[in-house]
Amino acid sequence: MSDPAASIVSRASDRHRDAIADAYNQAFGFQPARSHAYIEQVGIGNFRIFSVGEQLAAVMAVIETGHWLGGKPVPAINIAHVAINPIWRGAGLAGRFLEQVCAEAAASNIGLATLFASTRPVYRRAGFALAGLEMIYEAETSVLPRVRGGRFVRLEGEPAIAAIEALYRQRCIDDAGLLQRSPAHWASLMAGNTAVFVSAVAAAPGYLVLDTSDVECLVVRDWAAINGAAAAHLLTFLGTFSSVYPRVRWHGSPQDALVFALPDKGWRLMHQEEWLARILDPVAVLQARGYSADGVLGIDLDAAGTDIPLALEIRDGQGMCTTGRTGLPTIRIALGDFGTLVTGHRSASFLARAGVLTGDPAAIRLCETLFAGPSPWVGEHF
Known part of the structure; x- marks a missing residue:
């Protein structure tokens, strides 16, 4: 085993793709196809490698972004999918890796680092504090309004992203914690079997990004309702899928607009997890x-x-x-x-x-x- 003191943190390049895929297989059980698809979405230059000698000892994704707080984006990095080579676990590499990555970000005038933690004590010792929520709601489509003829336009590709970015930005201004999305975030959001629907009602501005790949549950990948009328309008459109999908699922906030607009009971909180932030x-x-x-x-x-x-x-x-x-x-x-x-x-x-x-x-x-x-x-x- 090489001396961990002779370590270096560097930006990944194309020659590291297979090694990163292997690291994610060892750490998370990802199959090669899944790992390579993730690498492609994030961009190889957004990975950091912790090398000990000639060996890849650890890897993480580091995505420049921002978190909207008080109506303004605070420059940040998202740290994701931290994988430690099994032979180096317990050697304190994770803490050292985080310190170097955070120092690199701070030197680039980035003030905040955020992540989800599978093992919180490691990250709490590294200066991360609980900073916000991820919440996933689910509702029975049978409880949704069944108004036909909802006015929406379906868009694809770049026109779809262009159309929803302004609405997403408005939601960020009105809310707190949401990401200033990078190309990597948008690529991940739009990957796979997705469809974008934008409200055509001027008084109800909003949109839905739907994943229709699971017939048991309609997944809302992303959405925005700029006002109460928009939230109700989105629900009426989701209600048109009730003959095919028994349930609908979405990420939402603690003060969720879709839950507030639901006409009856039938929703539930499926998942709640806190993300962490470190002030750099x-x-x-x-x-x-x-x-x-x-x-x-x-x-x-x-x-x-x-x-x-x-x-x-x-x-x-x-x-x-x-x-x-x-x-x-x-x-x-x-x-x-x-x-x-x-x-x-x-x-x-x-x-x-x-x-x-x-x-x-x-x-x-x-x-x-x-x-x-x-x-x-x-x-x-x-």
């Missing part, structure tokens, strides 16, 4: 995200025993952040827990009751107001 550059993140209120707040971050004092001033929803001690109302929180506050996944008062955040009552109330907004979620698993 707190100043960059605080200045990139948007805010629903103005104010001035001091934030003391504890970074493994080293204090990072910040002053956050918000005017017209735009944050300006500087370092240094202030006489402002101040809250204190560990840098490793800061992600859950920044995304709005947990409020300042909740974190104070949990013993994670401290500060005088006025500072906590102000912090609560500044970071208020919709509960963060994502519409895809990365």
Whole structure:
């Protein structure tokens, strides 16, 4: 076995395709065809290789993106499908790999790293905090409205993406946590047997991306309803599939518009999982995200025993952040827990009751107001 000290992290190239496919077979049981299809969707240049000597010891996908917070996209990386070679498991490679990838992102002025964790302790030790939700709902198509003649247009290829991107962006502005989708995200979303339907009713703007490959369940790959009329309009269109599909399934938010618009019972929550975030550059993140209120707040971050004092001033929803001690109302929180506050996944008062955040009552109330907004979620698993 090679010395792990003689390791290097590099961007993958075409010569690594078979090695990555083998790593995913060893780690996740992926068959070669599935691995190569995933590599093609993501793009070989979006993989990072951890090599020990001449051996591929670990691999992960690193996709540049953003998470919409407060109506603005915060530059981020999604870390996905982290695979460790079986002979290197337990050697601490995952932590070292993450550190180098996060350092690379921070050097490129990216302030946030996010992922889904199969084993949370590893990522919590690496500074990741619970930051938002993935939720999957399911409903019986028999409970959906059965209004015929819904006005939708079916689109394909690039025109389909062009038509729905603007609607998706509007949804991101109104919501929280959603991804600033990269070409890799769009390629994954549109792969396979999908069909895009866009509402033709001006007063009900929205769309559906449907996967019709499973006759037992109609899968909504993606959707947007810009208002309540659009949510009802989407449901009436989904109801036209009731003679073929007994169920329909979709990713949704904690305050889900389709659930709210359903005319009756018959829906259920099928899956819920939290995604994690690590703050790579707190100043960059605080200045990139948007805010629903103005104010001035001091934030003391504890970074493994080293204090990072910040002053956050918000005017017209735009944050300006500087370092240094202030006489402002101040809250204190560990840098490793800061992600859950920044995304709005947990409020300042909740974190104070949990013993994670401290500060005088006025500072906590102000912090609560500044970071208020919709509960963060994502519409895809990365």
